Amino acid sequence: MIRIGTVGTNWITQQLVEAVALSKRYTLAGVYSRHQETADAFAQKNQAEKSYTDYETMLDQANLDVVYIASPNSLHFKQAMAAIDRDISIIVEKPAFSNRREMAAIMAELKQHPAVKYFEAARHVHTPNFKAISKALMALPTVQGAALTYMKYSSRYDKVLDGEQPNVFTKEFSGGALQDLGVYPIYLAIALFGQPENVAFFPTIIVTGADGKGLAMLRYGDFDVTVNFGKTSNSYALSEIYGLKETITIDSAGELTHVEERDASGQATDLSAAELANPMLPEAEDFARVLEAPDDKQNVADYQRWLQWSLTVNQVLFDLRVSANLKFPADQH
Ligand SMILES: NC(=O)c1ccc[n+]([C@@H]2O[C@H](COP(=O)([O-])OP(=O)(O)OC[C@H]3O[C@@H](n4cnc5c(N)ncnc54)[C@H](OP(=O)(O)O)[C@@H]3O)[C@@H](O)[C@H]2O)c1
Structure with a gap:
């Protein structure tokens, strides 16, 4: 069994813990929260071996194979580095790292620790429906572009309207709509079409200084992908990939249901x-x-493909922000 530890106690960590339990391939060896009460409650609910209120103590004592990092985006880098240094693999929530510099430092650290695996938790590109889209795309006579949408009103935007600054809507935590929801359709575009030649981002900036919604253009050699995303309104539009006379439709570029x-x-x-x-x-x-069979030929190929997606998504998210002059404090460190 793979010994996993967790960071963060929000609903997404609960969902991950339920997923790993369903897979029957992991043991929940450690749970980290900043607060004893939350750590204990989460550990008890999910029958974890032990709870921790100090992250590095968990890494040093829980004998982990892998740690799942679901903290606010700007904290991923430091927490990931601490795990790699201890030869612990990492599953990092999307978007894994705030900018190219952080990603480059992670790649350099991984080189020093070749047994460590890094996975970005981009759930939708691992689903059977993603594979169905890829297969249908391969069968199209030509590709003439795509229009991808993922726009869901966030309950945390109510808090912004009440004058609060939830992490996900702040630049301090490398938040905003592009990082939080735009990353899903951008991941989809990169996994399906590869690296775009040029990108541009037209954000709608909200009172916190972060983007609440936005439109991204990904320009490929002979077609374009438009990406429409946001956390301040709801969209019910289908996402579409255009062949010649054929069209692939997807209910949501984030969910692919x-x-x-x-x-x-x-x-x-x-x-x-x-x-x-x-x-x-x-x-x-x-x-x-x-993690179970890192040298298996198919696993090596899949891991390399996921790593390449993650690197390209990191680069594209950064280039999009540069195109809109949208900077994070994490870019200055
Ligand atoms: N894949 C998906 O479908 C999906 C869905 C939602 C979110 N996510 C990703 O998951 C990550 C977490 O998102 P979220 O919305 O859950 O974030 P969040 O609620 O702001 O924070 C997540 C956890 O981090 C800890 N935390 C919160 N504020 C902190 C602070 N100031 N300093 C240190 N730790 C802090 C909290 O855990 P403790 O209080 O227990 O320490 C909290 O439960 C993000 O990268 C996001 O993009 C992915």
């Missing part, structure tokens, strides 16, 4: 796989298989 292909006459074929028991189960299983 329903995928169809329409032929030249508009007739739809449902390509969706069965509903997932837990949206994080496919990634939990993918990461487990690499």
Whole structure:
């Protein structure tokens, strides 16, 4: 069994813990929270071996194979470095790192610790529906672009409207709509089409100074991908990938729960796989298989592909911010 520790006690960590339990391939060896009460409650609810209020103590004492990092974005880097230094693999929530400099430092550290694996928790690109989209894309006679949307009103925006500064809406924590939701359609575009040649970002800046919504353009050689995302309103628009007369439609570029292909006459074929028991189960299983058999040929190839996606997404997110002159305090360190 893979010994996993967790950072963060919000709902996403709960979902991950349930996913790893469903996979039956991990043991919850340690739970870290800044507060004893939260740490104990989370550990008890999920039958963890032990709770910790000091992160490095967990890394030193819990005998972990891997740590799942689901803290605010700007904290990922330091927490990831501390784990790699101790030869512990890392699953880092998206977006893994705030900028190119942090990503480069992580890559250099991984070189010094070759047994350590780094995974970015981009759940949607591990799902059967992502594979269905990739397969349908390969069968298109040509690709003429895509329009990807992921826009969900955040309950935390109510707090912003009440004058508060929730982490996810602050530049201090490397937050904002691009980092939080835009990353999903951008990940999808990069996993499907590769690295764009040029990018541009048109953000709507809210009172906290972060972007509340935005439009990103990814320019490929002979087609464009437009990405529409936000946390201050809801969109019910389908995402679409354009062939010649065929169109692939996706209910949401972040969730990928329903995928169809329409032929030249508009007739739809449902390509969706069965509903997932837990949206994080496919990634939990993918990461487990690499951790269990890192030298397996297929696992080596998959790991390299995920790593390349993560590097490209990090670069594109950074380039998008540069195009809009949107800076984070983490960029100055
Ligand atoms: N894959 C997905 O579907 C998905 C969904 C949601 C979020 N995420 C990602 O998960 C990460 C966490 O997001 P979130 O919305 O859960 O963030 P959050 O609520 O702001 O913080 C997450 C956890 O970090 C700790 N924390 C909060 N503020 C902190 C601070 N100032 N200093 C140190 N620790 C702090 C808290 O744990 P303790 O109080 O227990 O220490 C909290 O439970 C982000 O990277 C986000 O993008 C991914």
